[in-house]
Structures are given as C-alpha cells and as structure tokens.
Amino acid sequence: MITFEEAIAAVLKKAGPLAPEAVRIEDAVGRALAEDVRSAVEMPPFVKSAVDGWALRAADLAKGRELRRRPGLIQAGENFQGRLRAGEGVKIMTGAPVPAGADAVMMVEFSAEKNGRVVFSRGIKRGENMARRGEDIRKGQVVLRRGTVIGPQHIAVLAAAGRARVRCGALPSVALVNTGGEIVPPGARRPKYGIYNSNGPMLSVLLGQDGVAAEPEIVRDEPRRLKAALARALKSDITVISGGVSMGDYDLVPGILKSLGVKKVFHNVRVRPGKPMFFGVKGRRLVFGVPGNPLANFLAYLAYIGPAIRKMSGRPDHGPEFRDGTCAVKFDPRTPRRAMMLSRVNVRAEHSLSPLDHSGSADILALAGARAFTAVPEGGAVKKGGKVKFLTWE
Missing domain, CATH: 3.40.980.10 (MoaB/Mog-like domain)
Structure with a gap:
C-alpha cells in the first residue's frame, strides 16, 4: 500500500x-496561457492628453500668460485638422490626440477664457500632461508570459494589446x-x-x-x-x-x-x-x-x-498546495495511517489549527464547518504548538 x-x-x-486551443479572451479567465502574448499595437497608439485642458506650446507661456483661443474642441477619438500655430491654445479632452505643433497640455483648472483669449495662472514645461506614444506598451512587447493564469485584470491587457483570442491549455x-x-x-x-x-x-x-x-x-x-x-x-x-x-x-x-x-x-x-x-x-x-x-x-x-x-490544462499552480500551520491543541488521530483531519483555521494566529469533532467519514455537517484538512504523520500524534502541513480549499 x-x-x-x-x-x-x-x-x-x-x-x-x-494540446492548447484558441479561445475568446472573455472565456479565458482561469485558463493558463500557452503562448507569450505580444502586443499588436503601441499603447497609447498616439500622443494623447492626460487631462482636460488646453493644448499649447510651452514656450508661449514663457513669454506671457495669455494665448489666442483656437476655435474647436478636440475630443477623444477625434483628429485635429491642421497645425497649432504659435500663440494659440485649443481646448482638448482627456484621451484625445495632441495636435501637431503643441508640446504640452495645461489643466483647465489653471485657465480662464475672456473675449476669445485664454488667460493662464501659471507656466508649463514641455511634455507636461501628455502621454507619449508607446510609453505604456511597445508594439511587439511581451505583455503576458506563457503559463500566466488569466484573471479579470489580464483581460484588459489582452484587449488593449489587440487580442480577441489567445491560445490556452485545453x-x-x-x-x-x-x-x-x-x-x-x-x-x-x-x-x-x-x-x-x-x-x-x-x-x-x-x-x-x-x-x-x-x-x-x-x-x-x-x-x-x-x-x-x-x-x-x-x-x-x-x-x-x-x-x-x-x-x-x-x-x-x-x-x-x-x-x-x-x-x-x-x-x-x-x-x-x-x-x-x-x-x-x-x-x-x-x-x-x-x-x-x-x-x-x-x-x-x-x-x-x-x-x-x-x-x-497547463497551469503551473496545479497543486496540491500544502501550507504550514501550528497546532492549537494536540492532534491525536489514533490511526497508523496518514490522517487528514478536518480542522478550523485561525488565520490571525499564524494559521493556528484546531481539529473538528465528527462521527466519521460520512459526516457532512463537520465538513461544512471545516476550513482545512490537517496532515498528521503516520502512526503519530502532534502536540500543542507542533508544526504541521494543512490543505485548505479557501
């Protein structure tokens, strides 16, 4: 035996x-990736505004605090026609592409409009409040490694990288x-x-x-x-x-x-x-x-x-995962075999374990009140304070 x-x-x-299989990313949660996933695009794919405010040239505010208001509003998903000229500012929303000619975005909180002009209460540095093309993810960059067990947080990464399907362990x-x-x-x-x-x-x-x-x-x-x-x-x-x-x-x-x-x-x-x-x-x-x-x-x-x-299914975390615990009381199963004893677990006391009384292997009520099986060595007991391994389902 x-x-x-x-x-x-x-x-x-x-x-x-x-053998791996291709699945929709929405169906991949809990599955293990069978490939390194590389991004099909840069993120962001263009220079974009990180705030609601005004696209402008930083050097213009070094000379003064007032600019001409360029007509229009650049929204996310829209493209600005033309090029921003010196002395101009154009209104822009978060996530919108920064127009050619601009090298900074001033937050709207530091501005006021007056008679077709915009007055600013402070200066600005080049590149401020702008997200550079590819600064988060480069095209071709590995964004998730093979063996990663997909969680909801990974779905956003896969979608942003342009992947609708991925290869996972079947x-x-x-x-x-x-x-x-x-x-x-x-x-x-x-x-x-x-x-x-x-x-x-x-x-x-x-x-x-x-x-x-x-x-x-x-x-x-x-x-x-x-x-x-x-x-x-x-x-x-x-x-x-x-x-x-x-x-x-x-x-x-x-x-x-x-x-x-x-x-x-x-x-x-x-x-x-x-x-x-x-x-x-x-x-x-x-x-x-x-x-x-x-x-x-x-x-x-x-x-x-x-x-x-x-x-x-290719998961590296397949287990079983035995954890370290301490006996809160003596564990004495009175059997020559390895005993896996139903136990309570006190996580606040460094995984302190206490055995549950039950009437035998068919006692489902005891199982409902337990949180772990404590592993007691063959033919022995473990005294209070003794170190043991336990297997939990939580």
Whole structure:
C-alpha cells in the first residue's frame, strides 16, 4: 500500500498536458496561457492628453500668460485638422490626440477664457500632461508570459494589446459517475431506504471551480449497467467514479475497469479518509475511483483530481498546495495511517489549527464547518504548538 504523498506524485506523473486551443479572451479567465502574448499595437497608439485642458506650446507661456483661443474642441477619438500655430491654445479632452505643433497640455483648472483669449495662472514645461506614444506598451512587447493564469485584470491587457483570442491549455473532459442502488438525485422521490446524492453535486461544483462542466450520472450496482456506464465514461479525458471501490460484494468498479482495459496504478492508500482510493489509466486517460463517503470524495478532489485537471490544462499552480500551520491543541488521530483531519483555521494566529469533532467519514455537517484538512504523520500524534502541513480549499 502506497503513502499519501506517493499517491499524489503518481497521479501528477500521469497527468500529461493537453494540446492548447484558441479561445475568446472573455472565456479565458482561469485558463493558463500557452503562448507569450505580444502586443499588436503601441499603447497609447498616439500622443494623447492626460487631462482636460488646453493644448499649447510651452514656450508661449514663457513669454506671457495669455494665448489666442483656437476655435474647436478636440475630443477623444477625434483628429485635429491642421497645425497649432504659435500663440494659440485649443481646448482638448482627456484621451484625445495632441495636435501637431503643441508640446504640452495645461489643466483647465489653471485657465480662464475672456473675449476669445485664454488667460493662464501659471507656466508649463514641455511634455507636461501628455502621454507619449508607446510609453505604456511597445508594439511587439511581451505583455503576458506563457503559463500566466488569466484573471479579470489580464483581460484588459489582452484587449488593449489587440487580442480577441489567445491560445490556452485545453480543459480536460470529465465524466462523473455515482454508483449505488440507494442513491437518488436531490429533490427526487426518495425510497424508504434511499439517500440523496450528495457526492455528485459536490464534485460537480468542485469541477466547475476548475472550469470543467460535468453532470453526475447515477448507476446501480449491477454489472451490466455499470459496465455500460463506465465504457461511456472512459471516452472522456478523466473519469471520476464515486463508490464501488472497496471490498464489499457490490464493489464492482475495479474489476469492471480492468475488463475495459484500464491499467491500475494504485488501489489503496495509507491515508484516512480515503484508504480504498483507486487510480488507473487507459492510454492518456485518467480514472479515479473514490470511496463513497463524502469526506473521502472531498479530499480526493483536493489532493488528486483537481491537481490533475489543472496540470493537464497547463497551469503551473496545479497543486496540491500544502501550507504550514501550528497546532492549537494536540492532534491525536489514533490511526497508523496518514490522517487528514478536518480542522478550523485561525488565520490571525499564524494559521493556528484546531481539529473538528465528527462521527466519521460520512459526516457532512463537520465538513461544512471545516476550513482545512490537517496532515498528521503516520502512526503519530502532534502536540500543542507542533508544526504541521494543512490543505485548505479557501
């Protein structure tokens, strides 16, 4: 049986990057760039005014404080016809192109109009209140590097650089299968001994946070139905199966996967929750078999499935990201396996961690009140004040 750390490494080793694809920049948030993005234009693409005011020659105000008012108003997006002559000033708005002949823009606050002339209360230096062509971005300049995970702030940069589409790492397709004759969708009529499907919607939302859409399919523990469902699922880049991987009479998944050509990488991990975890491959496709309890499903996504999705889509920050913390009290899981204990986190106290009491791996209320899994070493306890690693979803 392999360790938790060995299982994570084995998954990431098999999670190869997918071929990049071109996407609209509006659809690129959360995706990793598969190219260096160079600007198609200079920014700004012309000399523009940085303020509302008067375009003029700085040397004219060195001789006096009054200029002739040139008729007209230069607005953003408009072009000034002709050339500004000596002794003239023309009104200009923020973002408008500075006319030929002008070498400065005086803020309107320092001016007053009188009888076709403009009087200024101060002088000005050449270049003042003007944005030079290309001073922000040069044509051909790399504005975003390959591997950058696109956020809303990057969309403005891409748009300003003239890019409507960019090449990003492709997102893997994911099939999500929940096994068990007792499971029914939330809101459906529940048989007396049935339970609502909590793992499927939870995994579906977790997948959505990584940009992947997948609706859970519920399949009864019947060999023929289960084999047909898994055969369909294996057409996806990633198959996630919740339930059916332990040692019970109805835990049919490992055997069926083998018959469908899935090669086992590992089955059983020295960790709690999630010991019966299955991971296999079929070509470049990944297959995760997760024990049916909710805590194991949640941990499996944080530790294995989510990192694999992010790595396949080219994200350098694929994780899992373990952080450093301190035990606020003693952590004693009383198990020889690596224990991932549900915990509260006090971020104001240097990530001080406290374990949550719960009734077992199916305790979803405890999961709802937790903020992290604290990693307790195999076969041991950690005393108060001890240093530990923790895995959080916030």
